[in-house]
Amino acid sequence: MSQLDAFFQPHTIAIIGATETPGFGMWTTEYLLKSSFKVYPVHIKKEQVFGHTAYHNIKDIPDEIDLVIILVPTPHVLQAVQDAIEKGVKAIIIESAGFAETGRSDFRQIQQQITEAAKSSGVRIIGPNCLGVTNVHNRFTSAETDFTNVRPGNIAIIAQSGVLGNIILDWAFYEGIGFSKVITLGNKADLDEMEILEYLRDDPSTEVICLYVEEIRDGKRFLQIARDVNKVKPIIVVKNGRTASGARATLSHTASIAGDDRLYEAIFKQAGVIRANDFYEMFDIAKGFALQPLPQGNRLAIITSSGSLGILASDEAERQGLVLAQLSSQTEAQMRENAPDWVSLRNPVDIGPAQLAMMDQCLTAVLQDENVDALLWIEIIPERVVNNLGLPLRKPRKIIQTFGMQRGKPTFVTTFTGPRMKALLHQELDKFKIPITISIQNAVRAIARMLQYHKFKAKFSA
Amino acid sequence: MSQLDAFFQPHTIAIIGATETPGFGMWTTEYLLKSSFKVYPVHIKKEQVFGHTAYHNIKDIPDEIDLVIILVPTPHVLQAVQDAIEKGVKAIIIESAGFAETGRSDFRQIQQQITEAAKSSGVRIIGPNCLGVTNVHNRFTSAETDFTNVRPGNIAIIAQSGVLGNIILDWAFYEGIGFSKVITLGNKADLDEMEILEYLRDDPSTEVICLYVEEIRDGKRFLQIARDVNKVKPIIVVKNGRTASGARATLSHTASIAGDDRLYEAIFKQAGVIRANDFYEMFDIAKGFALQPLPQGNRLAIITSSGSLGILASDEAERQGLVLAQLSSQTEAQMRENAPDWVSLRNPVDIGPAQLAMMDQCLTAVLQDENVDALLWIEIIPERVVNNLGLPLRKPRKIIQTFGMQRGKPTFVTTFTGPRMKALLHQELDKFKIPITISIQNAVRAIARMLQYHKFKAKFSA
Numbered sequence: 001m002s003q004l005d006a007f008f009q010p011h012t013i014a015i016i017g018a019t020e021t022p023g024f025g026m027w028t029t030e031y032l033l034k035s036s037f038k039v040y041p042v043h044i045k046k047e048q049v050f051g052h053t054a055y056h057n058i059k060d061i062p063d064e065i066d067l068v069i070i071l072v073p074t075p076h077v078l079q080a081v082q083d084a085i086e087k088g089v090k091a092i093i094i095e096s097a098g099f100a101e102t103g104r105s106d107f108r109q110i111q112q113q114i115t116e117a118a119k120s121s122g123v124r125i126i127g128p129n130c131l132g133v134t135n136v137h138n139r140f141t142s143a144e145t146d147f148t149n150v151r152p153g154n155i156a157i158i159a160q161s162g163v164l165g166n167i168i169l170d171w172a173f174y175e176g177i178g179f180s181k182v183i184t185l186g187n188k189a190d191l192d193e194m195e196i197l198e199y200l201r202d203d204p205s206t207e208v209i210c211l212y213v214e215e216i217r218d219g220k221r222f223l224q225i226a227r228d229v230n231k232v233k234p235i236i237v238v239k240n241g242r243t244a245s246g247a248r249a250t251l252s253h254t255a256s257i258a259g260d261d262r263l264y265e266a267i268f269k270q271a272g273v274i275r276a277n278d279f280y281e282m283f284d285i286a287k288g289f290a291l292q293p294l295p296q297g298n299r300l301a302i303i304t305s306s307g308s309l310g311i312l313a314s315d316e317a318e319r320q321g322l323v324l325a326q327l328s329s330q331t332e333a334q335m336r337e338n339a340p341d342w343v344s345l346r347n348p349v350d351i352g353p354a355q356l357a358m359m360d361q362c363l364t365a366v367l368q369d370e371n372v373d374a375l376l377w378i379e380i381i382p383e384r385v386v387n388n389l390g391l392p393l394r395k396p397r398k399i400i401q402t403f404g405m406q407r408g409k410p411t412f413v414t415t416f417t418g419p420r421m422k423a424l425l426h427q428e429l430d431k432f433k434i435p436i437t438i439s440i441q442n443a444v445r446a447i448a449r450m451l452q453y454h455k456f457k458a459k460f461s462a
Numbered sequence: 463m464s465q466l467d468a469f470f471q472p473h474t475i476a477i478i479g480a481t482e483t484p485g486f487g488m489w490t491t492e493y494l495l496k497s498s499f500k501v502y503p504v505h506i507k508k509e510q511v512f513g514h515t516a517y518h519n520i521k522d523i524p525d526e527i528d529l530v531i532i533l534v535p536t537p538h539v540l541q542a543v544q545d546a547i548e549k550g551v552k553a554i555i556i557e558s559a560g561f562a563e564t565g566r567s568d569f570r571q572i573q574q575q576i577t578e579a580a581k582s583s584g585v586r587i588i589g590p591n592c593l594g595v596t597n598v599h600n601r602f603t604s605a606e607t608d609f610t611n612v613r614p615g616n617i618a619i620i621a622q623s624g625v626l627g628n629i630i631l632d633w634a635f636y637e638g639i640g641f642s643k644v645i646t647l648g649n650k651a652d653l654d655e656m657e658i659l660e661y662l663r664d665d666p667s668t669e670v671i672c673l674y675v676e677e678i679r680d681g682k683r684f685l686q687i688a689r690d691v692n693k694v695k696p697i698i699v700v701k702n703g704r705t706a707s708g709a710r711a712t713l714s715h716t717a718s719i720a721g722d723d724r725l726y727e728a729i730f731k732q733a734g735v736i737r738a739n740d741f742y743e744m745f746d747i748a749k750g751f752a753l754q755p756l757p758q759g760n761r762l763a764i765i766t767s768s769g770s771l772g773i774l775a776s777d778e779a780e781r782q783g784l785v786l787a788q789l790s791s792q793t794e795a796q797m798r799e800n801a802p803d804w805v806s807l808r809n810p811v812d813i814g815p816a817q818l819a820m821m822d823q824c825l826t827a828v829l830q831d832e833n834v835d836a837l838l839w840i841e842i843i844p845e846r847v848v849n850n851l852g853l854p855l856r857k858p859r860k861i862i863q864t865f866g867m868q869r870g871k872p873t874f875v876t877t878f879t880g881p882r883m884k885a886l887l888h889q890e891l892d893k894f895k896i897p898i899t900i901s902i903q904n905a906v907r908a909i910a911r912m913l914q915y916h917k918f919k920a921k922f923s924a
Contacts, residue, residue: 074803097804097814098802098804101806102803144846146845149846159770160770161768167878170844170845171878173880212770241773241777243777243780245779245780245786246774246776246780249810252769252812253806253812278902279878280901306623307623308622308626308674308702309626310715311711315702315705315708318708319705323707324710341560341564342563342564342591344563344715346714348711353486382606382608383608383611383632384489384608384611416629417632418635421632439740440740441740
């Protein structure tokens with residue numbers, strides 16, 4: 001058992017500053033009090049919160065407490081931390097904002113005292129200026145997560161910023177992305193991403209780790225830990241504050257010093273960590289790792305019914321160090337059966353409006369071809385066709401499953417259509433674990449990064 | 463009247479190869495025969511098509527014909543063209559594929575003969591290997607466009623590829639993008655993008671021109687024409703085939719020679735044409751031009767409730783040559799009213815969970831600030847909040863309208879949420895012509911490109 005388990009699987013929870021007033025903290029209070037977790041509200045004045053007995057001080061609670069969530073305003077936070085330590089709790093989440101990120105020296109000083117309290121007592125603290133933790137599998141959250149819109153899965157996110165965590169969950173639900181745990185770290189007065197990385201390395205419900213950081217304070221330690229974790233599970237990172245303007249903004253966000261981006265680039269590279277440019281790219285790559293086998297080589301096949309999009313994908317493949325697979329003559333012959341004269345069967349395979357008739361034979365042939373390591377299928381069936389003919393995707397998904405997954409060939413589907421078609425695609429492909437992206441570039445990058453990770457792992461297992 | 467009007471506003475149409483058999487061409491035949499256009503089906507054997515009298519040859523039709531649509535297989539296309547010329551038609555669209563793009567010399571030769579037939583007769587031809595033309599305003603289409611899913615507007619697209627045109631319309635509908643005309647050019651045996659550009663320059667229903675090309679055959683002529691058109695209406699271009707792999711793919715797609723990308727880059731730059739990296743970026747930029755005023759300077763203000771996303775936007779702003787506006791002390795004071803202590807009011811303004819209470823005062827103050835030339839509002843209201851509180855967007859849209867548009871300050875809204883929130887945003891913002899993007903980077907790029915265009919125009923009007 002790790003001490004950090006108290007954050008993710010607390011048996012008993014106290015909420016200091018529990019509130020039934022609409023606004024920050026109310027939703028968390030209400031959700032946890034109504035949940036199956038054992039929760040004690042603490043409020044300096046109130047006798048009851050949402051019908052539950054409230055305690056004026058955490059020390060009055062007649063039970064051991066695993067985890068404390070602190071919601072009170074800045075001037076009261078240090079006292080709350082000290083009370084919790086006296087009570088003998090294991091873990092504290094401080095959600096309150098108004099510390100080092102404001103630039104005010106008095107607030108910065110309080111944060112410093114919180115750090116010292118953690119160090120001297122051994123209690124572990126997440127925050128301040130964050131939303132804490134969500135465990136999707138046991139439905140514990142300090143972060144206002146609405147579980148009706150969250151898909152359980154094997155991707156963990158570590159995010160510095162609070163609001164961002166929830167927004168990612170909102171968006172990801174409709175993208176078919178499933179999560180294990182979400183951790184927002186805020187100003188990192190005690191716990192930082194390194195320890196969370198180590199925790200997630202050993203977490204059986206997590207297979208892929210997404211990390212958003214604004215600052216890494218100890219580059220050397222990060223390099224060591226990230227490389228070590230990365231050997232077990234891939235880490236995908238978004239690091240903002242790459243320019244001078246961005247760097248100034250990180251300072252007022254979480255009091256982070258963004259630092260020289262070239263230094264970060266070097267650290268990520270040495271650690272084998274995958275760097276994404278934005279959140280969409282991060283999660284498209286994460287989907288690949290979460291759902292598909294790693295590619296064994298760099299030979300990409302592209303099947304499309306829009307030549308233009310096939311070219312766009314070819315451009316991106318070359319930029320990312322992939323090559324267009326040379327399809328065998330057997331594959332071309334297999335595809336040529338029943339194909340109209342005008343169809344171009346060189347890779348990128350462009351079957352145009354013949355897609356409904358030919359998709360199955362093309363997928364089968366290409367995924368069996370020994371010259372192919374990975375497949376991108378750029379699906380662009382117009383909504384009108386779907387509405388008239390129904391969805392002709394049951395056979396393709398079976399083929400990808402049979403010939404792709406079993407042979408370690410990752411397959412991505414990119415769709416460039418309206419939301420109705422996208423919803424239908426998800427309905428058909430999600431249960432077969434076939435990732436769908438709306439960006440061709442991101443699908444190609446995901447395959448390239450999975451290959452990069454395959455090579456990184458091979459180096460260490462050799 | 464331009465000769466090209468026959469493509470967009472034909473009074474009489476003949477369809478050679480009209481068909482009621484499911485497959486390519488059926489939908490166009492059926493749609494046009496049922497439309498209010500005067501349409502004559504031509505079929506070598508049939509007496510009737512969809513209940514309309516069919517003619518065995520176009521020359522048998524007892525009426526003048528403006529436009530011919532040719533759907534027959536490659537070996538019959540040249541004869542159909544010659545018949546149409548003898549009939550004295552003004553314009554021909556050849557949709558059939560199977561010409562130079564196949565690499566076969568016999569097919570290439572037929573295409574060459576088509577080119578010569580056009581040149582010697584004076585008839586104008588679009589295609590082959592395309593879907594022709596859609597005019598959204600009068601609902602003429604040779605391109606299987608489903609008008610129930612198309613929004614009329616002021617953006618025209620010229621696309622080489624056929625399928626792509628329809629897919630763009632499918633996708634764009636849900637993005638709130640409105641079109642005037644869509645033209646797919648295919649192998650460009652006669653008409654190319656230059657003449658279409660000139661036509662669109664004079665088209666009163668078009669304000670912004672989006673151009674997808676795989677090859678420009680006469681760079682000098684393109685430079686001249688594009689520059690000339692660009693002085694009147696902005697041209698946004700996606701040019702694929704930038705790498706060797708992509709270039710090989712263009713050859714089998716539309717027999718295009720992609721050429722040296724650096725040369726294209728130089729031509730686009732000299733012509734003042736805006737280059738986008740992909741279709742999403744293209745249309746996010748087009749939305750800005752279609753809906754918003756041009757910025758008068760490079761000072762960007764960012765309002766967000768996620769500090770992380772504010773930083774991401776700041777990074778992109780600097781990369782694109784924009785600067786973060788220094789907000790005046792008056793603006794900060796106006797925003798500070800009723801603001802909690804912990805809110806960071808430096809640009810990027812991060813109002814966190816206080817967004818519902820503070821958005822109006824922030825938007826008002828920032829849009830009135832003389833140090834601000836453009837605004838990006840990164841909206842990230844969680845769906846749970848929206849569901850509980852209703853949509854608090856009526857006031858913001860009014861403020862953007864009042865203070866942004868009237869002062870020539872372009873405003874973009876970026877949303878990083880699920881589709882329900884996105885749909886609500888569109889519902890509230892579309893009628894006020896406020897563009898919504900799902901990519902922060904694209905919103906920033908759109909503002910930067912609009913500024914670039916503003917400078918380009920200023921140079922010529924001086």
